[in-house]
Amino acid sequence: MIHTVTPNPALDLTYRLAHLQVGEVHRADDVTETPGGKGINVARVLAALGHEVDCGGFLGGSTGEHLEHLLSHSSVHQDWTLVAGETRRTVTIVDEAGATLINEPGPPVAHRDWERLSRAVQARTRAGDVVVISGSTPPGTGETDLPDLVRALVDAGAQVIVDTSGPALLTVAAAGPAVLKPNHLELQAATGLDDPVAGARELLRRGAGAVLVSRGSDGVLLVTADGAWLARPEPISGGNPTGAGDAAVAALAAAVASGAEGAALAGHLPDVVALSAAAVLMPTAGAVDTDAYARLRTSIRTEPLDAAC
Template sequence: MMLTVTLNAALDLTYRVPALTPHTTHRVTEVIERPGGKGVNVARVLAALGHEVTVTGFAGGGTGRVLRERLADEPRVTVAFAPVAGATRRTVAVADAATGDTTQLNEPGPTVTPAEWAAFLDTYEALVHRPGTTAVALCGSLPPGVPVGAYALLVRAARAAHVPVLLDTSGEPLRRAVAARPDIIKPNAEELAELTGFHEPVRATRDARRRGAHAVVASLGADGLFALTPDGGWQARPPAPVRGNPTGAGDSAVAGLLSGLAEGLPWPDRLARAVALSAATVAAPAAGEFDRTTYEDLLTRVAVTGRRAAA
């Protein structure tokens, strides 16, 4: 059983309109409502790969109730959100059918009180100590009210429970949590440059490891993944850039890395899986979903170069 944490979960709403024009009324031709937030997306991909997964974080209000119910209906997903008094945020994506462009509106989410944060920590502690928890992913930004050192605390708790932990966040929460020695971080190029001050992946990943991360997997958009790990350094690339919707590609990369970690796959195989999954997510029209045939085809064609560290 894997665990994903989404402190800033959301109910994602997509409206499709024929053509988006300011100051006019639009006829909505399609509405999609589904649970969202980064760790929730990771969980959905893990479940699609056949893994059992528990989702935690915060859920509250009417939107939180919908979030829990919808997730509970998904096969292989167990829901374990902690309560928050405010309502779970909504995000609204307005998809313009004429251009293919999307306009995104994101609510900030409810403010978490100190008592709610403390109650979440109890829930999380119980989940990481539960027998059978094989890996945990901490994903996304922090909602208002949650302390900036939150992820550092959650990394330490997972490590104390001997559960490997993958972190995908940015800014100051990432900086603090890296010092708590997570097993894997998955920054994109911009997040890694902000953390380290280096833009060049070799120097930047080396610096991030020096700051405390055991393995650093930088995601480089269409250039795939660049990984520096205790076992060696590799780059995994898709056979060609994929055109499509990159929303949620990073979350699919995290799901690939987490499942590979839980299954004990060697690093090159984990990276190949993560690249194939994330590229297949770009290829799928709906954000955060992947096309299985494309995934299986890409898996045979991802190029992994690099080398194992000297023993």
Template sequence: MIVTVTPNPALDITYTLAELRPHASHRVDTVHEQAGGKGANVARVLQALGRRTAAVLPLGGASGAAVKADLDRAGLSSLTIPLAGGVTRRTVAAVDRDDATMLNEPGPELSGPEWGALVAGVRSLLPTAQALVLSGSLPRGVRPEAYGELVRLARAQGVPVVLDAAGPALTEALGSGPAVIKPNAAELRDATGIDDPPAAARELAKAGARTVVASLGPDGLLAVTPAGTWRAFLSPAAAIRGNPTGAGDAAVAALAMGLADRTPLPQALNHAVALSAATVHAPYAGMFDRRAYERYLTQVQILPA
């Protein structure tokens, strides 16, 4: 089983429209709501790949109830932490024919006992876990080193951790030794002040991450490990139009699956690039085009860097 933790989940609302123009009124073609947040997206991808998962997330209010109902409809196993007064945030993705524009609410503040309940929930699942995924922002009221606490908890039970976070939530957890971190290029730069992605990734590896896998957008993935550095990308390069929301979460799902199965990293990178690209073809986060995924698996190039 792969456990995913989403400390700041959301009710994802997706509007599709012909064209998004600033400072204008728009007629929306379709509206879709589903359980969201990065860890929820990871769990959805893993389930589609036939993997057993458990999603841990705090929920509150009407939007939290809608998230729980959607998880249940999708058949996703979840361990939910009830919020006494907080209300689960919403995110809005406005998707046109070229790209997506995101509007993310900040989310509720978690009390000390609520965070303690989340930690206890994770602890209860670790004995049967093959990997732990920690994804997304930390809620208000939770200290920046909170992810580090969960990494140490998992490592004490021999469970490898994939951490997908930014800012202090990322940097404060590095010393705890996550097996894989997955920043994007902007998060690499923000965390290190270094513009060159390989150099920035090496700095984060020195700070405690055993493997750094960085998303470079259309340029694929950069992986820095103790055994070497690789770039993984589609060849020939393809201009993929669609909804990129959740593409990084699909890559995280592949990396977590690789850790659970003890797959060599180059093979895991192959799946991460192909899944990430196939997600752009799907209408909503946490979903992917299976035919595109299978096609892209044959088109990924992995080269030493």
């Protein structure tokens, strides 16, 4: 079973228009409204691929109720921890130049809210299950709240994948997750190291089992105690890249759920890259072009990197 945790979910609003001009009035060509937040996107992609998956996290207010209603139309099971305040909204404006994002901060939470969330996630998780914790944390989150959740799940025998950023990358690494998934800028900011392989190895030294670094059009870098591997996508013109990293995490979760760990994860990098690219081809995050995914995965090659890199 795969569980996802989205500490700071969002109602995603996506506007598509020809050209965004700051300071001008625009008429959108298309508007979509979807349940969002990185963990929810991961869950939706996994469900689309036929995996049994549930999601949880903090939810509040009428916006949270609307998000829950929208997600009820999918096969994703829901188990939310309710808090005071309104679930946030995010706005993505997609034009010929790419995607522009505006993210609200989310409702404030307290340590006791994190304790309730931890109990809820642990109650539905069994030893050997995969738990994906993904995305930003809401205001009021303490330095130990996220690492404590990860540590509790690891101690219970779960395989934990975390996609986070900032100082939390370092503290969560020490909690012993199976995989950490920063992008290259997040890794650089957290470790202070320009070389992504060196930065990933710093997270391994702190306690992570493996590190997957997303690098946009340059593909993904996997670093474990056994070595480092790189996989690159085919060039893709246009599209919406906002859900690409979440699709990569979904493929990673499926790989871990199949029993892959350590160096064996390198064999799944074509799936990670292809699913990420297939997400770019869709107008909103949380969806993938399954035909493109099947086509792309056969063309992607994994390259081992020299140990001295």
